[in-house]
Amino acid sequence: MNVLRSRFTQAVLLLVLAFAIFKFGIRPPAPWSVLTLYMAIVFLATIVYVSSDSDSWREFLGPLRTTVMDPGKRPLRIALGIVIPVLLGYYAYTQAAAKPQAPPELRAVHPAPPASIQFRGKEITIAGVENPLRKDTASLGKHVAAGGEIYIKNCVYCHGDNLDGKGMFAYGFNPPPANFEDPGTIAMLQEAFLFWRIVKGGPGLPKESTPWNSVMPAWEDRLTEEQIWQVIMYLYAATNQQPRRWESSH
C-alpha cells in the first residue's frame, strides 16, 4: 500500500508543508503569533478534510488507534510517553526562564495632518497646499542649493549625509530618524505634510503618535517658512523622488 494514500500521513504532510511555507516562504518573517494563527486555521482545514466521510475518518484514526491499542506497539508507546512530556517540559522551561524584553512601542508612523497650523503666531493651511516655491520655476536650482545648506547645518546629524537616516547621532535614538531614500517616506507624502512635521517636530505629534519618543525638534523655533520649503525641495532633489500630490476634490 502506498504510504502517501494513508489519510494520516497526508494530514501530517499537509501540516508540515504549510508550516514550512509560512515559516520560510514569507519575507520579512511573520511574527510567531501570526504563524500560530495560520497553523490553527490549517489544522482545522485538515481535520475537515480527513473527516469528510466516515471511511476517511476511520482511516485517519487508524494509525492513532493502533499506537494506543496494539500490544506490539508497546515500545513506541513508552517512547512517546517519555519524548512528549520532555518536549513540553522543555518548552515550559524556555517560557519560564525568558528574560524580559523592553515592551514594543506601537505608534502611528504617518499620522493624519491637521487642516492648518500656527507658525509663530501665523495661521498656515496644510490641507491641499503645494510648495509655494515651486511656482517660481526660474529659481528652483537656487532654492534646492539653499535647502542643501540648511540640511547640512541642521538635519545631517540624524538624517545623514546620504539622507538615509544614518547620521552620526542616529543610532542613539528610538524611533530612528526617517530614511528619505526609503520609498515609504517622503515619496508617499505631500510636501505640506513634511512642512507640518518639520515645523512642529516631535513635540507637535498628535495623540495617536504617543509615546512621543521622537527627538525631532520643532524647527519653527530656528528656521523660517521659506527655509523649510527650501529644505523640503532639497530632500526630493537629493533623493530623486517626487512629492505626492493632493487628490483633487471633485
Next chain:
Amino acid sequence: MVLAQAGDANAGKAVYERKCVLCHGEKGDGKGPGAENLDPRPRDFTSGVYKVRTTVNKVPTDQDIFRVISKGMPGTSMPAWDVLPEKDRWHLVAYVKSFAAEKLKEAPKKLDLPKEVAPSEASIKRGKEMFEAIECNKCHGTEGRADGPSHPELKDDWSHPIRPANLTKRWTFRGGADRTAVATRIANGVLGTPMPAFGDAVEKPEDVWHLANYIASLGPESPRLATLVTVTAVTDAIPDDPNADFWRKIAPGAIPLMGQVIVDPRNFNPSIDLISVRAAWNDREIAFHLTWDDPTESKDAGKSDGVALQFPPQPPTGPERPYFLMGDASDGVYQLRWEHGRGVAEVTANGPGKVAPIAGGEATAKVAFANGQYRLVIKRALASKDASRPPFTPAAFMPVAVQAWDGGAGEAPPKMSLTSWYYLRLEEPQSSRRFVIPPVVAILTFAVMFVVVRAARSRG
C-alpha cells in the same frame, strides 16, 4: 585587498558635487557650509595631507583614499560611502587627488610592517612597557582614555584643537579597529595630527605589534549596547563605594549618548558618548552605578562635570510620557542630578533651565575619578515620599533617560549629551519558578497520556 582601479576625475567631480561638496567645499578646501559645526573638520583636499595611509612617505596609495571613502572615518561625521557604486568611489579618488596634484606627485612608498605577532600575555606585557617607554601615555593617558597630561594643548596642522584617540574605544579609531590598522598607525603615524610615526622610535620593529596587541587589550572592539536597564535584585546591603567588588559582578549595559542639538547652545560635538550603567535594588533602596570617560576632572562651580538620570514624576499608566528633553511646562520630569563638587540632588524639571530642587531630598552619591574615568554610585529609597518623585516597583517597566556634561570641554546643561527614553526594570528576586513549572508540565502531560491509553484499551 581591493585592487586599485583607474578613476576618471571628471566623473568623480559629478559625484563629489552631489555627495561631498556640502562639507568638503566646492574647491576641496574643507570649507563647505556644513564645516563650521564639525569637529574634527572636513578634510582640506588642497593640502594633500591624508590621516590614514599605509605608506612611509606623505603620499597615500589610491587604496588608502578608497578605503576612507568606503569605510568612512569612525568617530567623526564622515560616513561610510559604501552605498555608492564601487566605480564612483574610484572616480572620487581621482577627483579628490586632483585638488593637490602637485603635492601628490611623488610615488607612494608602501610601509613594510614586520611579521605579525599574535596576541599573547607576553606580547601584551611587552606592549605595555613600550607604551610607557615611548610615552604614548603623555597624550593617550595611563589607561588609554585620552587623558594624558598634554591632551589639552594638542593642535592639528591647521591649529584646531584635537583630541587624542581614546584607546579603550577602538570603534572610534579613524583608520579602523583591527590590529593591522593599529600597528600601521603606530608605525607611520597619523598625518596632520600630533600623532608621530613610531616605526623607528620603538626598540625592535615588531614592537609595533606588541603595542597593537596591548591597545587591543584595553577595550572591546565594539560596545555592548543595552536596550533595557535591568536592576539586579539583591538581599544584602548595596555598597556606596563605586570601586567595590560588588559592582564588578553586575553586567553593565552601555548606553550611547548623543549631542543635544534642539535648544541653544547646541552641542554638535559632544564630549561624552557612552555611559555604562549597572543597577541594583534591595527591599529598601535602589542604586545606580555609572561609568563614563571624561579626560578632565572638573568641579568648579559653573564648570563642573555632571550627570542626570531622568524619570517621569510618577510611573506612567498609559503610553504618554513627558518630553524627553527635561519635560515641558505642563509635564515635568524627575531627575537624580549629580554635579561634581555638589553631590546629588532630587529635582523637578519643566524644560531645560527650569530646574527646581525637591525639598527634603534624600538621595546620596559617591564618586571616584581615576585615569580619565568617572565611577559614580547614586542611591535613593525605593519607595516615594510624595507625588513629585516616583516609587520604583519590581517587574514594572519604568521610562529612564540619561544626560551628561563635561565641564572641562565647556559643556554645561543644556549643552550636553543625552538619550531619548529607555526602559528600566527591577528584576524580580530569583524565583524557583523556572525549575518547578517544567517538571509539573511534564508529569501532567504523562498522566493525561497514561489515562487516555488506559481508557482506550479498557474500552477496546
